[in-house]
Amino acid sequence: MQYKRCKCGKAERWDTGEAVRPCEGCTECQTTYAGSSADHKPLEPHDWKPQFNRDTGQEDGAVCTRCHKRKRGD
Incomplete structure (x- = not known):
């Protein structure tokens, strides 16, 4: 480490x-x-892609394609 x-x-x-x-x-x-x-490198913005709920098929926020951080919808 x-x-x-x-x-x-x-x-x-x-x-x-x-x-x-x-x-x-x-x-x-x-x-x-x-x-x-x-x-050190300059920080880049997240690359958000929509994420969908498996049960309902509705959009359920977004996920960064680089770091997999989740951004939940309201």
Whole structure:
């Protein structure tokens, strides 16, 4: 495991070895997680795609195609 943080140091996490997704990181300094200061990249917006409820077939929010974060509908 590797310890990674954003450029300003306010967001941090332990990494399991998977690639850092371009939409995961710090919303304050707008950088991705990295193990060293040379590896920080600008934070990209989530790529939302609609998600549907299996039982009803109705749209049930959205999912990011990169990081799989869920955005629920109201």
